[in-house]
Amino acid sequence: MNVVTRWLVAKDVMTRDVITVHPDTPLREVASLLVSRHISGAPVVDQEGRLVGIVTEADLLTREAQPAPEARRGLLSFLWRDPRLRGGRVVRAREVMTREVVTGTEQTPVRELARIMATRKINRIPIVRDGRVVGIVTRNDVLKVFARADAELVAEVRRVLAEELGIDLSRVAVEADSGTVRVRGEVDRASDVELVHRYVAMVDGVVAVDTAGLSYRVEDLRLHPVSGEERERGTKT
Missing domain, CATH: 3.30.1340 (Histidine-containing Protein; Chain: A;)
Known part of the structure; x- marks a missing residue:
């Protein structure tokens, strides 16, 4: 017999309503979005919806000042102190985002996504189709799979x-x-x-x-x- 096995893949677990930002989104607006939506990162897409980067809490922080563990509240207060935001110049997402983004497809096995997250030490993987973001898989999504009843x-x-x-x-x-x-x-x-x-x-x-x-x-x-x-x-x- 010929067997074609169907294991769980990205499309089975990904979040489809993805929160994204534009390259020109002001940094303070990005930070507010992360805090209010209780997320630690968001894909950056151009006007055609194509993935051009990803911005995370880590991207918003300088090496000299890390936020206290308590909080996303700390993230906002830190950003107001950030010298990059002083003097009236608006800092955009494009200036801090990670441009080389690790991505997956809708057919990428969940086990492969878990391996990538562990080896690359990342918390989320955008899922793309023809260069456009169609979903995102986080570590929590993967953990839910491996914690099945x-x-x-x-x-x-x-x-x-x-x-x-x-x-x-x-x-x-x-x-x-x-x-x-x-x-x-x-x-x-x-x-x-x-x-x-x-x-x-x-x-x-x-x-x-x-x-x-x-x-x-x-x-x-x-x-x-x-x-x-x-x-x-x-x-x-």
Whole structure:
């Protein structure tokens, strides 16, 4: 069988009503927006909606003066003290924004977004289509995926077993406890056990997989070991 697995991707979790600013938006207006909307950053888009940068709390701060941990209130008070804003000159978003923005597409897997956030030490990733912002994924959005309730995990694992691997659900039982998924019962082939373990481990939110209680009817691995490609895409029968 040919298997095309559908895991959670950016479009499943992203915020679609994205708060953006223009390159010419005054810095104080940007700061007020971040504070009032309880966000720590916003994409910067041009008049055609194309992404040209991103401005964050960190971009608004100087190395000499960091705000106190308490607060976004501190961010506003800091900005009023910022020498860049004195003397009547209006500082624009374009002057402080980050121009090299890490982005994703609507089809970027959530796991890949999580990896990027961890390695690049960023809190949000704009999602673009043809250069235009169509959504944004934050660390909180990703954490919600990996904190899925056990009942939701069981339902998703059962779907994967039935729809992706063709497993007869009447012959297996699926349980989840704090992200650890146990699959018990019987499948047709020894290779099915390997595929079940691999596919269940790929479900977003699963932290461990136990297939020790999963038996099989036919030993096929000695005759035809499961190749790396088959483990990734499923077996062809």
